[in-house]
Amino acid sequence: MFLATRGVDVLVVERHESTSIHPRASGQHPRTMEFLRIGGVADEVLAIADWSSDFTIKVVESVRGRVIHSIVENFGDFHKEIEQLAPAGWGSASQDQTEPILLAQARKHGADVRFSTELVSFDQDADGVTAQLLDLVSGRAQEVRASYLVAADGNRSPVRERLGIPRSGFGGLANHIGVVFDADLTEVLPEDIQGLYYLQNPAFTGAYVNTSVRGRHLFSIEYHPENGESYADYPDARITELMRIGLDIPDLEPEIVWKGPWEMAARIADRWRDGRVFLVGDAAKVTPPTGGLGGNAAVCDGFDIAWKLAAVVHGQAGSGLLDTYEPERKLAAQLVVDESLFNYVQRMAPHLAGPDIPEPVGWFEAIMGMRxxxxxxxxxxxxxxxxxxxxxxxxxxxxxxxxxxxxxxxxxxxxxxxxxxxxxxxxxxxxxxxxxxxxxxxxxxxxxxxxxxxxxxxxxxxxxxxxxxxxxxxxxxxxxxxxxxxxx
Ligand SMILES: Cc1cc2nc3c(=O)[nH]c(=O)nc-3n(C[C@H](O)[C@H](O)[C@H](O)COP(=O)(O)OP(=O)(O)OC[C@H]3O[C@@H](n4cnc5c(N)ncnc54)[C@H](O)[C@@H]3O)c2cc1C
Structure with missing residues (x-):
């Protein structure tokens, strides 16, 4: 979207058949909102969520049970405090609701966005990138030629793997089963309040968060491959049982919309550029979601590489401008990962506390105040x-x-x-x-x-x-x- 709105001819391929059905990247912080405003979609994103200004983050035994640690209450006061400084506002939309807005804007400005299409391989030379695409519906293969390739292909990034770019950092932290489900939970959390609960009880460690789609929620349960457990050990009945414990609703009958394993990890790619290829978003760094920063950082990476590529493509800048992407965004990633890792230890893994966990610079400094x-x-x-x-x-x-x-x-x-x-x-x-x-x-x-x-x-x-x-x-x-x- 950021390339298209800057007049760059852009092709996007996504192997899924639609935008994300997963609500995971919830919330747009003020720096992201500044960029979405420039992209012309801020009002639409802000209009999605009609929460009251209350936002609660707590570490609890269960949503209505003992509070172990209260992290955020009266978030609205903080909103007001920074309004003068960052008037673009805060969004509370989840990823499944944000992506269609970005898609429509990208297409409106001429982006060619193809779903059910996979990037199978690519090669680069001094003048451009040649990519092999596969239409997953028709089975038709196609070769395309582009000036640059932006790898926004997620944590497991086939492009990063193909380039042999290693990652550094703390590494894997925990294994989780993510569950997107529909249920009426108004008896535990009024619908106009945004809530994020880290769950620590004798049955399991996990998290619960509501999303900007009314009645849709996200639940996460930590499991332990190191003890011989696997994802297959968690059929719907066991997941439902743990959700009943975590949410304090003994007769809960959730409608499970999606479930899957994911790894809580902190990793940053050693290089963010290889010739004409740039890594962005989770392909470039993956951070624990404790802090709501991964998707935000992905949008900020995207804005950064887009304005720089646009300037080069339009002949306003020399290609040296593209060398500024990695040092600037890699530091941003480090600040985000440090913040998120610190939060992770505090909220979900107190046993990891110690000198290996870097002291963060502060949430607001990390998102707005970077040099x-x-x-x-x-x-x-x-x-x-x-x-x-x-x-x-x-x-x-x-x-x-x-x-x-x-x-x-x-x-x-x-x-x-x-x-x-x-x-x-x-x-x-x-x-x-x-x-x-x-x-x-x-x-x-x-x-x-x-x-x-x-x-x-x-x-x-x-x-x-x-x-x-x-x-x-x-x-x-x-x-x-x-x-x-x-x-x-
Ligand atoms: C449980 C959970 C909660 C989270 N909560 C938050 C939050 O509250 N706030 C926040 O900011 N972030 C959050 N995040 C992080 C956020 O979801 C990610 O940082 C964000 O989705 C990264 O976006 P991305 O576009 O880089 O990667 P992805 O969203 O992973 O997208 C990559 C896409 O590339 C496609 N792809 C891969 N390979 C190919 C190929 N060869 N050809 C075609 N397509 C391909 C994939 O199908 C995928 O759709 C959370 C993450 C998790 C797991």
Whole structure:
């Protein structure tokens, strides 16, 4: 969708016959919502879930039983606190409801999306990628030629495997059986409240979460192959029995919509690029879902590679811009995995606590406050810290731009998505320069960006400050900066 909306000719192949029927990636955090807003689908995604602002995360023996640890209550207060900072909002839609929206928008902008179609193999050369596709319905094989290949093919990524790219990290943590089921559970959780319960009781360890589809829920049960157990040891009757215990409903008759094994793991690919092939989403890193960050990180990876590929394909940037994808997104992945792993230990596996579990930088810092270190940023001397508290964004290059309302009445969020934008103090004469970027006046908000009355700040299409100056307008300098950050 992000490629198509930027005018790139794009073909998507998916071997399943439809978008995901699994609700797993639930919730869109503020950074994801910024990108969905640029993609033109934020309103639709926000409209899906009509939860009240209550969001509960608890570690419990059972949903109505003893509370072992309360992690989040009154989430709505936190929402309000960050509204000024991140006005794109929060989504609560689950993956099965989000994907059709993204699909429709991608197709509307010309993407060729083919379901029941498998990427069987591919080869690359200096000029492009040749892929062999198989139509799983007709059995027809087809060869296609593309400039680039984006491997969004999930945790087991056949593309990553074919390229022989290893993964590092904590590795496998636990094995779970995931169950998507329909049931009326209003007696344990009112429908307008979003709830996530980690279940620890003598019968099993697991989790329960409701989804943005009313009456549809997700349940997860840990099982133990190391003790000789297998997925086959959990027929529907045993699953139902454990659900009755976890949900405190002795006569529960769930309608099981889907079930399957999945591995809780923390792994990051050692390389995210191989020539003309880029790994994104779970193909590039897999994180425990404790924190709701995996699907969000996948969307953010997708936005990042899309704006960079679009700039290169349209001839606005040199191919060196594509080298910035891996260092920027791999650090994002590390922050997300550290946060999720820490949460996993706290919520589901206290026995793993210890020095091997990295201290996370903080949830909000991990999603919004990361430093971007690459040739697409002209850094200032700094202390090397990986993150900045988003409440203290200062306009320093490499970090997300502070959010302000400009004298034009626009939010900064509304001006950076379409392309590069120069935000300038009122007295520097920057508006008289034509360097091929959009211009906006900061009016009297120049201090928020640290540029003084005469300076300017250059924002990338992802809202990251690429460069700033306190000096007056200088066309040659600005053009030189653009050449550097665009690898031209
Ligand atoms: C139980 C659970 C709960 C989760 N909860 C959350 C949450 O609350 N919030 C959150 O943000 N994230 C969550 N996640 C993580 C999230 O679901 C993933 O990070 C996200 O789905 C990754 O998206 P992706 O597109 O990279 O991979 P996937 O969604 O796995 O998609 C990859 C696709 O590639 C297709 N494919 C693979 N190989 C080929 C091929 N050769 N040809 C054609 N198609 C192919 C597959 O069929 C698949 O549809 C959760 C995960 C789990 C398991």
């Amino acid at each position: 971007h270190t690459s040739s697409a940023v002209i850094a200032e001397p700094n202390d090397g810290s990986l993150v900045m508290n988003p409440f203290q964004f200062s306009g320093e290059p490499g970090f997300h731009a502070p959010h302000v309302v400009l004298p034009s009445g626009e939010s900064t969020l509304d001006v950076w998505g379409a392309g590069w934008v120069l935000l300038a103090g009122p007295d520097g004469g920057w508006d008289e320069i034509d360097a091929g970027v959009q211009y906006r006046s900061l009016g009297d908000q120049y201090d928020r960006f640290g540029v003084g009355r005469e300076g300017a700040s250059l924002l990338r299409p992802d809202g990251i400050v690429a460069w700033r100056t306190t000096s007056k307008a200088d066309e040659a300098t600005l053009k030189n900066v653009l050449r550097q950050v665009l690898s031209c």
